[in-house]
Amino acid sequence: MLSKKLEKAFNEQINHEFASSYLYLSMAAYAESENLPGFASWLKLQTKEEMGHAMKLYKFVNERGGKVELMALEQPKNNFKSPAGLFEEVLGHERKITSLINKLYETALEEKDYAAQVMLHWFIEEQVEEEAAASEILETLKIAGEKGHALIMMDRQLARRGQG
Template sequence: MLSKKLQQAFNEQINHEMASAYLYLSMAAYAHSMNLPGFAHWLELQYKEEQGHAMKLYKFVNERGGKVELLAIPQPTSEFKSPAHLFEEVLSHERKITALINKLYEAAVEAKDYAAQVLLHWFIEEQVEEEAAASEILGTIKMAGEKGHALVMMDRQLARRGMN
């Protein structure tokens, strides 16, 4: 059984994951508006991943006899200065989510909820991957530049995500 305090923390994290999904969908819309369908594809897959993360937490709360309470999702930003700015925001957002997952893990440790700790290990590992992917893409954009052939090639590379 989940403690009330931990249940509330999990509900808040479900909200953060759904807000992340909404943010990535907004970012994908921006990429489409900039005629970068590969960037949009990558961000749309992130949108789906974040929904999956929320559902993983949702299922856990239910399996532990808790009650999921969905909270309001804030409107995401929809304007970005450039592809580099877009991925600076992606990286910044993933770092924010990492901090929230770490805080949730600390709450699970404090509650001595071992099942929650095991679940959150998966999320901690996932965040390492999320930050690394965003950082790599941002670094490549900065190295290649934001105009011309290099950006087109990068767009095509991002379009292949999920096809392996």
């Protein structure tokens, strides 16, 4: 059984994960408007992944006898200065989510909820991967530049995410 404090913290994280999904969909729309279908494809897959994270938390709360309470989502940012600016936002957002997951884990420690701690280990490892992926794309954009052939090649490379 989840404590009320932990139930509230999980519900807040569920909201953050849904908001992340919504943000990445907004970023995908921006990329499509900039004629970068590969970037958009990568971001749409990220949208689905974040939705999956929310649902994993949703399921956990229900399995532990808690009650999921969905909250309102704010309108996500929808304008970005460039592809590199877009991925600066992605990396910054993933770092924010990492800090929120860490805070949730600290709450699980305080509440001595061992099942929550074990489940949150998956999220902690996932955030390492999320930050690394965003950082790699951002650094490649900085090296390659944001115009011409390098950007087109990178767009094609990002389009291959999820294709096997």
